[in-house]
Amino acid sequence: MRARRKFLRVFPGGFRDxxxxxxxxxxxxxxxRRWEESLGKSAFERLIKEKKFGQIAAAATRIESRTNLLFSFEKMALRDAVKSPAGAKAFALALFEFLHGSAAMPERFENWVEAVAQLPRRKTRVLTWPLITVFGFIAQPDTHFFLKPTVTREAASRYGVELPYASRPSWPLYRDLLAFVRQVRSDISDMRPRDMIDMQSFLWVQGSDEYPD
Structure with a gap:
């Protein structure tokens, strides 16, 4: 109820405000929307068949760059990691399998983490929770949640839940995060959240300094 009151104090019209x-x-x-236009499943699949890995990586980074979801150092690390043909190919193939592969989600998530961990790096590491989760969130907001660890864990703590955490992304921790988000969504179902965009925003309001109590 405290979380609900805080959100409605900021946005009296709720998710339709x-x-x-x-x-x-x-x-x-x-x-x-831009992702669907450039990298929806059929377009993504066609680009892979045509071996246009650089085009895939460029489109993905361009779409993300127009948001404020990643920190600037993460954006730079990603751009550096996919500059080379090898980096772009590894990124494109792994991302497609994560989003559209036939394996079970635990395997797809862990394979995505491992692929990102192996991308070329310069000054800054590429393997962060925000970078691992941002493309699933953009591409499939009905399914995937974008994790900013500090704010999301603060929101969970205020909600009365201590989320397990480690700096290296892993499926068990992501699974627990999704379970928590499903619980919150059930608790506020009467507010009619549409997708993970609404859920991420609801929890962001709870834990971010942008929205003080």
Whole structure:
């Protein structure tokens, strides 16, 4: 109830509030729309068959770059990691399998983590929770949650849940995160959250300094 009150104090109209849509939802949904146009499943599959891995990597980084989801050092690390043909190919193939592969989600997630861990790096590591989760969130907001660890864990703590955490992404921790988000979504179902964009925004309001109590 405290979480609900805080969100509605900031956005009295809830998830249909005009200010909420302007501040929190529109740019994330616009990133998803652009993804569907450039890297929807059929387009993504065609680009892979044509071995246009650099084009895939460029499109993905360009779509993400127009959001404020990743820190600047993560954006730079990703751009560096996919600059080379080998990096772009590894990134493109692993991302497609994560989003559209036939294996079970635990295997797909762990394979994605391992692929990102192996990408070329310069000054900054590429393997962070935000970078691992941002493309699933943009591409499939009905399924995947974007994790900013500090803010999300603070939100969970205020909600009365201590999320297990390690700096290296892993399926068990992501599974626990999704379970927590499903519980919150059930608790606020009468507010009619549409997808993980609404859920990420709801929890962001709870844990971010942008929205003080």
């Amino acid at each position: 005009e200010t909420y849509i302007d501040w929190e939802r529109n740019y994330k949904w616009e990133a998803h």
